[in-house]
Amino acid sequence: MISKTIQCPNCRNIIKINGDPGEKKLLLCSKCNQKGKYIFPSSDNIDDGEKKAIAILVKNLIKNYNGTNAVNNISFKVRKGEIFGFLGPNGAGKTTTIKSILGLVNVDSGLIKINDFDVADSGKNAKKFIGYLPERVAFYENLSAFQNLCFIAEMKKTSKDECKILIKEFGLSNAINKKVGAFSKGMVQRLGMARSLIGNPPILILDEPSGGLDPRGVVLIRSKIREMKKMGSTILVSSHILSEVQEICDRVCIINKGEIVAQDTVDGLRKTLNIKPKITIELEKLSENIIKSVKEVKGIEKIDIRDNNIDVICDSRIKARVIITIEKTGGKIINIHTKDPSLEEVFMKFTEGD
Amino acid sequence: MNSIFTISKKELLDNVRNKWIIILTIIFASLTLVVSYFGSIFTEGWQDLGITIQGMMSLVQLLIPIIALMLGYSAIIGEIEKGSMNSLLSLPVTRLEILLGKFIGLGSLLAITIIIGFGLAGIVIGFNVSDVDYAGYIIFIFATILIGLVFLVLALFLSTLFNKRSTAMGGAIFLWFFFNIILPIVFVGILAASSDIINIVNNAPDWYHILNLFNPLQVYSFLVTLNVGAALSLDNLSIAYPEYYSNILMTIILLFWIICFMILSYWRFNKRDI
Numbered sequence: 001m002i003s004k005t006i007q008c009p010n011c012r013n014i015i016k017i018n019g020d021p022g023e024k025k026l027l028l029c030s031k032c033n034q035k036g037k038y039i040f041p042s043s044d045n046i047d048d049g050e051k052k053a054i055a056i057l058v059k060n061l062i063k064n065y066n067g068t069n070a071v072n073n074i075s076f077k078v079r080k081g082e083i084f085g086f087l088g089p090n091g092a093g094k095t096t097t098i099k100s101i102l103g104l105v106n107v108d109s110g111l112i113k114i115n116d117f118d119v120a121d122s123g124k125n126a127k128k129f130i131g132y133l134p135e136r137v138a139f140y141e142n143l144s145a146f147q148n149l150c151f152i153a154e155m156k157k158t159s160k161d162e163c164k165i166l167i168k169e170f171g172l173s174n175a176i177n178k179k180v181g182a183f184s185k186g187m188v189q190r191l192g193m194a195r196s197l198i199g200n201p202p203i204l205i206l207d208e209p210s211g212g213l214d215p216r217g218v219v220l221i222r223s224k225i226r227e228m229k230k231m232g233s234t235i236l237v238s239s240h241i242l243s244e245v246q247e248i249c250d251r252v253c254i255i256n257k258g259e260i261v262a263q264d265t266v267d268g269l270r271k272t273l274n275i276k277p278k279i280t281i282e283l284e285k286l287s288e289n290i291i292k293s294v295k296e297v298k299g300i301e302k303i304d305i306r307d308n309n310i311d312v313i314c315d316s317r318i319k320a321r322v323i324i325t326i327e328k329t330g331g332k333i334i335n336i337h338t339k340d341p342s343l344e345e346v347f348m349k350f351t352e353g354d
Numbered sequence: 355m356n357s358i359f360t361i362s363k364k365e366l367l368d369n370v371r372n373k374w375i376i377i378l379t380i381i382f383a384s385l386t387l388v389v390s391y392f393g394s395i396f397t398e399g400w401q402d403l404g405i406t407i408q409g410m411m412s413l414v415q416l417l418i419p420i421i422a423l424m425l426g427y428s429a430i431i432g433e434i435e436k437g438s439m440n441s442l443l444s445l446p447v448t449r450l451e452i453l454l455g456k457f458i459g460l461g462s463l464l465a466i467t468i469i470i471g472f473g474l475a476g477i478v479i480g481f482n483v484s485d486v487d488y489a490g491y492i493i494f495i496f497a498t499i500l501i502g503l504v505f506l507v508l509a510l511f512l513s514t515l516f517n518k519r520s521t522a523m524g525g526a527i528f529l530w531f532f533f534n535i536i537l538p539i540v541f542v543g544i545l546a547a548s549s550d551i552i553n554i555v556n557n558a559p560d561w562y563h564i565l566n567l568f569n570p571l572q573v574y575s576f577l578v579t580l581n582v583g584a585a586l587s588l589d590n591l592s593i594a595y596p597e598y599y600s601n602i603l604m605t606i607i608l609l610f611w612i613i614c615f616m617i618l619s620y621w622r623f624n625k626r627d628i
Contacts, residue, residue, distance in 0.1 A: 065627075099440075099627075102440075102443065102444045103443065104440060105628065106625065106627060123448070124446045124448055125446070127445060127447075130444060132440075134444075137441075138436045138438040138440075138441065140368050143364075143367065143368060151360065152441075154360045155361075155446070155447060156445065156446070157356070179371070205444075
């Protein structure tokens with residue numbers, strides 16, 4: 001028997017229900033008579049081995065704000081040691097999901113586990129594993145950079161010496177005793193990243209880690225993320241910089257309008273959407289004859305001509321046929337460049353209509 | 355427990371860097387000395403601690419609540435608005451520990467400033483007058499800390515109740531007016547409407563004495579006057595309190611306010627999405 005507390009989406013009244021895994025319960029709010037139903041999640045369907053391999057588990061998460069589901073029944077797993085990209089347009093529910101994982105918001109229903117600790121029941125234990133960089137990094141402005149980090153170190157029961165090392169690593173040694181209120185946005189972001197690494201947490205949750213950083217800062221943060229992965233950390237990154245996500249993430253999850261629309265590796269998502277690569281063929285001299293014969297090749301999605309270049313969007317299997325056709329018509333190829341569809345294109349496809 | 359201590363230490367440190375602690379201590383000490391030296395119209399120079407307390411009480415009733423309210427109204431909502439609450443709650447700490455840490459930290463700040471400010475002034479006065487009632491003065495300081503804590507916890511409740519710092523500040527100012535001006539006027543108004551106004555001071559009805567216990571500022575004033583009554587009766591206006599008015603009752607009432615609003619603050623903070 002499972003006990004569950006659900007908030008009425010209409011009047012926010014708390015409704016307590018009991019049921020067995022998989023059981024469907026009809027609900028009636030005692031305050032506003034709103035009717036609804038709730039299906040108790042069936043058992044995790046995750047064996048012990050897999051449980052050990054999962055750092056973050058989100059299952060059937062629902063979060064409602066003023067009658068609207070900001071997050072609507074989403075489920076995903078972040079495996080230990082991977083960098084997991086969490087993407088979505090503005091207002092898609094990314095930050096709400098991250099806040100739910102951290103216990104910052106009271107979820108309406110669903111299960112969230114961090115290293116097998118239920119956030120709802122053992123939030124304090126679950127959060128011991130986490131380092132968090134929020135989208136809007138804020139510090140106690142009257143305290144110095146060192147005092148701010150020491151406060152976190154003390155809360156995490158780790159050595160204060162680590163704070164000095166991290167401040168140095170993020171290039172803030174000169175400002176160690178300066179009040180954070182006098183810091184620039186980039187400095188605050190770097191200090192925020194340093195703060196999230198205090199205690200060497202096995203799980204990092206980074207919400208827009210490159211926000212407000214100059215290119216040098218972006219490179220620094222990116223290399224730090226890679227370093228943390230090498231050390232075995234699990235990293236959940238939410239970012240609008242898709243090139244960054246493509247570069248560092250093992251898997252990505254795209255959320256749109258509170259629902260997960262895709263979840264795979266970037267290559268996997270490309271295959272799902274069947275987005276074809278763009279092949280640029282540079283010729284010594286381009287003739288009308290070559291253009292005509294290339295256009296006749298079956299299976300080409302799009303052709304663009306510029307100077308002595310032909311851009312064709314087609315399947316990799318068609319690529320050979322295009323090359324043979326050009327050579328047969330007397331064209332001399334200087335260079336061939338294949339560009340796979342970017343994560344940006346994948347993202348746009350998945351979130352079409354916004 | 356360790357987290358509560360760390361948070362309260364941070365609150366204290368934050369306010370020390372903010373110069374609040376120094377400003378408040380100077381205000382308390384100088385006010386006490388000014389009241390003691392210039393406060394009496396009957397005599398010139400330094401006054402006894404009892405007379406000083408008499409002069410200080412109305413000032414404390416105006417000043418301490420507003421200071422405590424200003425210290426506490428943004429403790430939670432301020433951090434939520436700034437964004438630092440996100441980071442704080444992502445640490446292995448419960449919302450109750452955050453609330454208690456903030457209350458203990460800000461409460462210590464208030465207590466330290468009251469003890470140093472009034473204490474220093476008390477020592478100066480003690481050197482300049484004879485027959486000093488130190489016990490009464492210590493009770494006055496204790497009661498002042500207690501009323502400060504009552505208003506601090508009320509401010510914390512406002513901080514968890516409202517979604518904007520500015521609204522919480524408005525609420526804090528309203529509370530100050532409510533307990534200092536509106537509530538006493540309402541009580542006296544009810545009394546005037548229901549009984550003979552001439553005999554109010556000595557023969558106020560029982561229900562009026564009970565009603566007054568609902569205003570923490572009145573309770574504070576009873577707690578002080580019950581202990582330094584001799585000094586306060588110098589102007590021949592001794593107030594007849596009912597027998598059940600006692601130090602313990604007044605202390606319990608003030609503690610009840612603190613505990614009650616701490617529970618309410620926790621309930622509200624726990625329900626809130628950050």
